Amino acid sequence: MLCSSRLASLRAQATIFRHSKTLVSAPDSPSLTELSDYKEERIDNFKLSELISKQHWRDLRSIVNRTSPEKFLQFLFESEAFDAETTLRYFRWSAKEFNVCYSVEFHCRILHLLATAKRYAEIRSLIDLFVKSRDESVSLVLHSIVSTSRSARRISCAVIVDMLVLGYVKNSKFDFAVEAFERAGDYGFRLSKFSCNPLLNALVKQSRIENAEAVYKEMIRRRVSLDLITFNIMINGLCKAGRLQKAGDVMEDMKAWGVLPSVVSYNTLIDGHCKLGKAGKLYKADALLKEMILKNVHPNEVTFNIMIDGYCKDRDILSAMRLFKEMKDRPDLVPNVITYNSLINGLCQQGKLDEALSLRDEMSGMNLKPNVATNNALINGFCKRGMVKEARQLFDSIIEQGLCPNVISYNTLIDAYHKSGEMEEALKLHGLMSLDKNVCPDNVSTYNCLISGLCAEGNKKRVSEILDQMAEKGVRADHITYNILISALCKKGESKKAIKLLNEMVDVGLKPRHLTYNILIDAFCGEGKLDAAFNMKTRMEKAGRRANVVTYNVLIKVLCKKGKLEEANRLLNEMLEKGMIPNQITYEIIRRKWLSGVLFQILMGISIAESEKR
Template sequence: MLSTRTLRLPRLCASDTFNRAQINHLILNQRWSDLQFSSPDALLLFLLDDPSLQLDPALQFFKWATRQALPSPFPLPLHCRLLLLLASSHRFSHLRSLIHSLVKSRVHPPASIFHSLAVSGAPKSTLSLVADVLLTELARRSTADAAVEAFRRARAYGFKLSPLSCNPLLNSLVRESRLKTAERVYKEMVMGMAEPDLITFNTIIHGFSKAGKMQRAKDLMLDMKRRGVCPSVVTFNTIIHGYCQMGRVGGLIRAGEVFEEMILSRISPNLITFNTLINGQCREGSFSSAQKLFDEMLEMGLKPNTVTYNCLINGLCAEGRMEEARRMLEEMKAGEGTKPSIRTYNSIINGYCKKKMMMMKEAERLVIEASEMGIEPDVITYNTLIDGHCRSGNIEAAEELYGSVFKKQGFPPNISTFNSLILGFCRGGDKKKMRWVWDEMAEHGVKPDLVTYNQLIGCLCGNGRSNKGLKLLDEMFEVGLKPSHVSYNLVIDGFCREGNVRAALNLRWRMEKQGKRPNEVTFNVFIKCFCKMGKMEEANKLLNEMLMKGLTPNKITYDIIRDEMIDNGFVPDVDGHLLCARS
């Protein structure tokens, strides 16, 4: 029996003399109107002190009194005593229910609850059980901060937790990208607070993979093996996905190495494994590697799904192989369980639109085909068509499509819709229409983004109006947008083309002051500008500065060196840096 003195519970008054059998009978038969008591706290204490440990009357009275919202709610020590009695009696469903209500009410902070539990005098095993359920509920129903506070209190009071409570906490922290806190929780677990299991490792590996910290994710997989926890297909898939998200050849090579390790570990790859690898190869423009993976997948008896085909079709379209993409679409339509989605059609429509005027009619026919199959076009479909018309110079068709879909049908446009239209009208130099697009954005409550401003800045600077482009750059700060390298480079290039080198250099200084270091494009613009002015030594100094800062010259840099320097009789001196002019 728990100590009432330790819990500081209310004492029974002389008027609170209860007949236990009669009281229990009234409560169990829910005869609440016949129940006479002066203090709900005193009655609950009397019920909890039952020598036979019959908890049903106390539990039913507690729930009824709580529903009635009596003037004085039960004090926290009484609440905790009921929780501890439920835990020691293995009444776990009732324990979870009461803790759920306690957390949901937010009357008592975690610190108060844990303190009340700690001073109860209950056995450590019972306290740990209640703390475990409480942390689980806080991690799932409350804020991550409340759950972290509960975890810290549990550690301070020496309670032993389980992965059942720690894993939801880790998941909550990973979801909020709070990796440092998640790693501290993990370290406390392995130091004895809780034994990490497969879900623990998969959760924290997912967090590091999502953040691109792949070496840490890989180290954790080694750690789990050392602790006797075998990685699962989910573990390998998570790390493969992380490497594929890194992109470039290096990421894909690492993903391939993890795939090989997976096979050697006798973990069978599943459809998600292959879809991740196929998507990674297609995104990097290596369709041949994606095709090999697809063939390997079929050899292993795995059937492709809609995601598999969407990845492959997108890869083919990115390489302009439209006939093959259409054949794969037909193969997809003929297969079992591989019905095309609007994403499938959007990939092919985008592929046709990139070919500009040549294939716009084919793209429009695909929209009709999708509709006939019951696949409704979405905003991406229409944005792709509008963008295709704008890039092919057919701004009238883009404007007509906007009017028929977004104005007449009431389809909601987004920022991509307006950015495409702005690009089209910018290229056509139609200021009146550009203002119309701006008004349409305001009417639909769509705010301009970085792309919007960069397009407008590019339009102004490309037409000799770089001072106005600079004003738009300043406006970006006012509306809460941070200019990108593209934003600065567009204005710098504009000033250089206009011969206003002083303004360009001033903007470079501002750019650096605002935390943006010049990149290869910035240096290329300045080097070309000084070459055009005949200031070869100044251009040469900038080339050396570029190399000294660790920036790698690109094709445009080499073209400038050849066309503007060497062809004009000036051989650059690169101060010990290795530089080979390309032919």
């Protein structure tokens, strides 16, 4: 039994149990005071701490059993004799040992102890476990963080909330993360870039650009320390969403914050403009390239590859070759496989097969091994020239080169066979594809090629077999599949069966597109069923598909053929009132059918105005 002088020398004592039985310690564990019934048991805090730190769990369990895990934890919190590590160790052990689900408040008190002790790794670990296993409301969690803190722990609150946001992001609980970010501002906590940047990045990856923009603007408002990573994430997200003007504004924000755009910043923005090359954005990409050179930001291989690929896709092969030459002239840059593949593909798309083959040879001379993408581009080039035999030879050589053909390799050649009317060869190649372990033969695009070719041949039986094969292998028909089948039925004058397919399409959850409706409208017009054609236009609009220029052209043309010029005029007026710009086909229909001279003049006026805009 501990004497009174020994008790007086202890740093702290605590009353934790009442009405206890006598406790007997294990031989090697710290001795405990024996107490008789209905007396207070006073325990040496140092020895109690030793029990926990040395993991004498059996002895500790006998103590905890006389109260409850929660009360014992409360005792540890209230006593100043136990450090954060000891309390955390008990917290983890007791939660597992007694299967206790500690309250949010207890979690927050532990977090405050750890924050005060600057045990940040343990904070992250505890928050990660809490977030992963619990879906407590963000409001409750933040309220508990604040209510369990002391005035001196205001800084610890901000640290905990910062790591909480990061914990939500790491566990893919993005709605919780956004709410925690917003509520942190309500409490006046200033978060760091270490939680905000991962949140921004996650939102961009999830294509939640509206949320990302809101977080970004709030970061600026709260004066969070933004860095290059912050700005690059936002530029990337806005470019992905096609909001190039706003992405450019973020570049301006960088300058205001004293952050210099990097080669990644420029590459991302240039890539965004190149992807919209058909909308006439490539001149802006070129201007950005000149700007970065002017500002001493050195373009790298990625920069040139983006620009070259952009020009190739915009069918501006001359500009692509100009940049290619400039790239080769730079001592610090060397064209790579991606560079050559973009150019070879661009040349093949324009039918310049000889130049593409020459580049492939140049590529090999630079010890750059052509890959599957290189060969796919050339196979496509041969197919475009109608050189299917040569395309097949190149396809066979892929395997000889130790490469594996991919879905694109097979589909390009299958499509070429279909277009040249060699459906037996196409089906044989599909059979070979089924045996190739490196590709998945059960993709809808391959089946669409086969169905299209068989429909063109009028081979109903084989089409039916292919559709059965798709169903058997769980390959779902897509919009293209239905459009091919609907078009085939319409060409054979079986519009009623085509309507059934349209209804089936809706039933399986596919929303018909403009092309689907226009195929049917054109078919009805061809059959002289004007009422059915206009009814289909109405159905199309009720389904949320606004009639487009193609729709109007089909209807105007048939009305003109029928001599119903007034109705054609009315439809043309409707088209103009809805803000649609007539195309060349519209002008040809009107010119040939001598529609009202005034209306033709109006159309010519529109044409001139559009030309001036361009």
